[in-house]
Amino acid sequence: MKIAIHHRENSFSKWWLNYCVKNNIDHKVVNCYDNDIVQQLEDCDALMWQHHHISPRDIKFAKQLCFSLEMGGKAVFPNFRSSWHFDDKLGQKYLFESIKAPMVTSYAFYSKKEAKKWVDETIFPKVFKLRGGASGDNVRLVRSKKEALRIVRQAFGPGFGQYNAVKNLKERWRMYRGGLTTWNDVLRGIVRLAVPTPFSRMAGKERGYVYFQDFIPDNDHDIRVNFVYGRCFAFRRKVRSGDFRASGSGVVDFDMSNIPQKALSIAFEVADKLQLQSAAFDFVIHNHEPIIVEVSYGFGPSEEKLEHGYWDADLNYYPGKFDPFGWMVEGMIKSINTNTTIDERE
Ligand SMILES: Nc1ncnc2c1ncn2[C@@H]1O[C@H](COP(=O)(O)OP(=O)(O)O)[C@@H](O)[C@H]1O
Ligand SMILES: [Mg+2]
CATH class of the missing domain: 3.30.470.20 (ATP-grasp fold, B domain)
Structure with a gap:
């Protein structure tokens, strides 16, 4: 029995490797970006890889690799059930509705006409989200019908970037002032105003859908x-x-x-x-x-x-x-x- 582990700094793999070493579990470190990764895994029973939603490389193929290996009979972390809906709030809406899980009421539209009709009839505020993103980056409060219509026009027009350098710099500044990050991190944010992240260059625009949730107030x-x-x-x-x-x-x-x-x-x-x-x-x-x-x-x-x-x-x-x-x-x-x-x- 052998477990393959893809190592990435600041990910689960540090702990996985420590656990395997401490408990004498047969393992090998692999590089999932290698063209012959599937062949390299022939002597392994499992692959563990904490792939990341803002890695420009991971988003191209990590799920496909993991699910393929699972189809081939290997144990995989994360497997299909755990990760097909990763970084996909639209997927999660349908998933939780299907199993009647207690989720905030969510709305998704795939045409400008449908979206505008809903905006006309609903009440505000609502929360607008892109399907992907973390740390609140792509989540915002929509206070009025006018604001919602602007979002709808953008969603079915030029679309939304997944990385906003100005917002990101403000966030780094907030973290710095609260003692939660370093001055160097703020400097990196300033550089990002001129040099887009590899992820934002790769990911392109989000468009062709809008996703909203009811706003649940009074949560501190x-x-x-x-x-x-x-x-x-x-x-x-x-x-x-x-x-x-x-x-x-x-x-x-x-x-x-x-x-x-x-x-x-x-x-x-x-x-x-x-x-x-x-x-x-x-x-x-x-x-x-x-x-x-x-x-x-x-x-x-x-x-x-x-x-x-x-x-x-x-x-x-x-x-x-x-x-x-x-x-x-x-x-x-x-x-x-x-x-x-x-x-x-x-
Ligand atoms: N519908 C909502 N009503 C009120 N607060 C919300 C709602 N959705 C998200 N939030 C707040 O915004 C934060 C970010 O939203 P979330 O959907 O978790 O996106 P992210 O993927 O960026 O973490 C949450 O941690 C929560 O505090
Ligand atoms: Mg969250």
Whole structure:
């Protein structure tokens, strides 16, 4: 039994490799960008790769490679069930509607005419999102019909860039002033005004659809629940000042007594129904109940998030440090041993 791991700095792979070394698990480091990657994996039973939504290379083929290997019978992280909807909020709308998961009411239109008709009839504010993006980058509040019509015209006209250098620089400045990033990071943001990121050059414009959600007011935090192979860990993120977006604010609350048990049970239920390996759910509170705004198989790994305990599916809480990346490796081993490409939890 051998596990292949694609290594990328600042990704899950550092922890996967540590876990394999510590536990004597046979593994090899591979480079998924190699043309003969499939041949290189012939002596392996599994591939683990935390591919990234703003890597210009990953977005071209990472899902296709992973799903192909899964079709060929290998265990893969992330697998199809966990990641076909990665960085795809449109996909998530239909997915959660199909299983009647408690999600913020969402609206998608694929023609200007349909979109304008909806704008005419609906009430505001609403939240406009591109299908991809993270850290709140492509999420904004739409306060009026006039503003919504402008968005619709842009969506079915020139489209939206996925990287806004001015917004990005303002965000770096906010982080710097809050002591959340370095001066060098701000300088990099200034350079980005003149030199577009490889991702923005590659990704092109988003156009031909519009996606909105009902705006759920009065949330000074969102709730992030990370499901990983039958366990959940969680924290809250504070919204930026004068803003409704928590994702990417960098201000995190690790007081576990603030995590609604209902959010945990929804995460377990949805992950179980969809047989997910890993799922980071963002929740907001609506009428005293948590509802999902989006999900992602991947999440930003950091030591501080791995110190505040986790829950099992019966909502028993286990305080202290834990290693969700080890759970992922164990999940792969279980899939290999039981010859299932998806994790079959009992
Ligand atoms: N429909 C909504 N109503 C109120 N707040 C929302 C809504 N959708 C998102 N948010 C807030 O905006 C943040 C970013 O939205 P999200 O859909 O998670 O996008 P991203 O992929 O950028 O994280 C969330 O963390 C949440 O705080
Ligand atoms: Mg989010």
